[in-house]
Amino acid sequence: MAKNQIRIVDTDIHETAQYKDILKYLDEPFKHYIQNCGWIQEKHMPYTQPTVAGVNRADAIVPDGRQAGSDLSFMQEQLLDDIGHEYGILTSALDPSPSSMHGWYEMATALASAYNDWQIEEWLEKDDRLYGSVHIAAQDRDAAIKEIERVGSHPKMVQVLLPIDDILWGDPFYHPIFEAAEKHNLMIGMHHNEPPVYYGKWPRYFIEWHTLIPTAHMKQITNMIFNGVFDKFPNLGLMMIEGGFTWVPHIMWKMDQQYRDLRHEVPWLKRKPSDIFKQQIRVTTQPAEELTKQEFNSLIEQMGTDDILCFSTDYPHWDYDSPTRALPNMDPERKKKIFAENARAFYPKLP
Amino acid sequence: MKEQVVCKTNDIEPGDMKAANFGKQNVLVCRTLDGEFYAFLNQCTHQGAPLDKGMICGATTDDSQPGDYHYCRKGEIIRCPWHGREFDIKNEGRMLANPDKRLPSYKVRVENEEVIVYK
Ligand code: FES
Numbered sequence: 001m002a003k004n005q006i007r008i009v010d011t012d013i014h015e016t017a018q019y020k021d022i023l024k025y026l027d028e029p030f031k032h033y034i035q036n037c038g039w040i041q042e043k044h045m046p047y048t049q050p051t052v053a054g055v056n057r058a059d060a061i062v063p064d065g066r067q068a069g070s071d072l073s074f075m076q077e078q079l080l081d082d083i084g085h086e087y088g089i090l091t092s093a094l095d096p097s098p099s100s101m102h103g104w105y106e107m108a109t110a111l112a113s114a115y116n117d118w119q120i121e122e123w124l125e126k127d128d129r130l131y132g133s134v135h136i137a138a139q140d141r142d143a144a145i146k147e148i149e150r151v152g153s154h155p156k157m158v159q160v161l162l163p164i165d166d167i168l169w170g171d172p173f174y175h176p177i178f179e180a181a182e183k184h185n186l187m188i189g190m191h192h193n194e195p196p197v198y199y200g201k202w203p204r205y206f207i208e209w210h211t212l213i214p215t216a217h218m219k220q221i222t223n224m225i226f227n228g229v230f231d232k233f234p235n236l237g238l239m240m241i242e243g244g245f246t247w248v249p250h251i252m253w254k255m256d257q258q259y260r261d262l263r264h265e266v267p268w269l270k271r272k273p274s275d276i277f278k279q280q281i282r283v284t285t286q287p288a289e290e291l292t293k294q295e296f297n298s299l300i301e302q303m304g305t306d307d308i309l310c311f312s313t314d315y316p317h318w319d320y321d322s323p324t325r326a327l328p329n330m331d332p333e334r335k336k337k338i339f340a341e342n343a344r345a346f347y348p349k350l351p
Numbered sequence: 352m353k354e355q356v357v358c359k360t361n362d363i364e365p366g367d368m369k370a371a372n373f374g375k376q377n378v379l380v381c382r383t384l385d386g387e388f389y390a391f392l393n394q395c396t397h398q399g400a401p402l403d404k405g406m407i408c409g410a411t412t413d414d415s416q417p418g419d420y421h422y423c424r425k426g427e428i429i430r431c432p433w434h435g436r437e438f439d440i441k442n443e444g445r446m447l448a449n450p451d452k453r454l455p456s457y458k459v460r461v462e463n464e465e466v467i468v469y470k
Contacts, residue, residue, distance in 0.1 A: 050435070051434075051435040052405050052406050052430050052431070052432050052435060053432065057400075057432055057433050058404050058405055058406070058432030058433075059400070059401060059404035059432045059433075204417075290397075318433060318434065318435065319433075319434055320398075320433055320434075321398070322398040322399060324399075325397075325398035325399050326398060
């Protein structure tokens with residue numbers, strides 16, 4: 001990107017593993033179930049993704065036919081070198097990561113460990129620009145904490161990718177996970193995955209589901225803020241990934257207004273909800289709606305700060321955002337913050 | 352007026368498309384099922400994706416109702432490889448969901464089995 005000299009920090013890049021790639025990192029008997037019994041995770045999304053190449057950009061399929069996102073050198077060529085990334089954060093939440101797996105806690109735990117080892121060895125240690133996310137299977141909380149202890153101190157792991165389940169994250173069940181993350185200077189990342197956003201089921205059309213993804217982000221934020229998580233863990237930060245950002249002023253205003261009326265119920269809150277948001281929550285930009293420069297600036301003004309947004313491409317997925325085309329022009333200082341500095345300030349382990 | 356041979360007619364089967372260079376510009380040469388040729392700038396108007404990596408397909412029509420899809424116009428619609436926007440080859444490259452937007456187009460003629468793009 002010649003006319004844009006900012007070297008970007010991309011907060012959402014999807015690397016992809018096939019089950020066979022992680023076999024060598026898996027213990028028995030889990031390896032056996034995959035290798036000999038053909039076990040794979042059960043998936044529920046009822047749609048064929050109504051795009052040209054399913055979940056991926058059609059031009060991101062590896063030239064030899066392998067799945068998009070599965071080959072580091074092609075990712076380097078098409079994304080990291082081409083755009084000139086300074087850093088990219090890996091966030092793949094697709095299986096074999098157990099991010100949307102329920103049941104069989106032991107298998108889920110083993111998959112998370114194998115995935116982390118694969119990610120470290122095959123990606124983080126092979127490209128200086130790539131930083132990673134610790135995958136866990138939180139349904140077995142103690143095992144998840146062990147996994148954070150095991151790989152969380154790796155210098156290139158910057159966050160824990162916490163799977164979404166039917167217990168919201170403000171619940172005390174999750175607090176020991178936050179404690180472990182805080183201890184290792186890891187932030188918490190939320191990337192939506194299989195769990196539906198629609199009364200526990202899937203809507204009829206993909207377009208409805210995809211439109212409503214940010215409601216999952218709003219639910220989790222509201223729950224964590226009003227349950228006092230951010231005062232209990234003052235060094236914890238939450239990165240809300242792949243929900244876009246035009247909803248941010250709405251949820252800030254709504255929470256502040258509700259707090260003025262109903263403070264009596266949540267007396268433990270020490271700060272206005274929108275202040276907690278500004279200090280401890282960050283939001284990745286993709287998938288960006290098409291806004292004019294004026295609309296974009298007005299939205300930032302409504303947020304009260306330009307510290308919150310962190311640019312992301314979501315490469316190699318179909319709804320990829322181009323660093324030169326997805327957001328309107330903005331003044332150079334703001335651009336620098338959104339494309340690099342906000343993420344750098346947020347992740348303590350990012351140089 | 353600038354013109355250039357971009358390929359032979361049999362380089363592109365009906366219902367197919369291919370990127371070609373027209374001077375400094377990258378153009379998308381499309382051939383509809385009736386054998387006609389069309390050319391557009393090979394760059395999506397949305398975020399600039401290379402359209403030749405997408406596909407030529409048909410369209411679900413506005414006669415469709417929930418529960419009842421009507422699909423036709425096979426070989427006449429370019430679908431972007433990224434966000435899937437659809438452009439109508441036979442209607443000046445206009446976007447189906449927003450016909451005010453269209454792909455910049457070029458004139459095309461065929462002479463002696465050669466496809467010639469010109470402004
Ligand atoms: S770049 Fe073509 S639809 Fe977005």
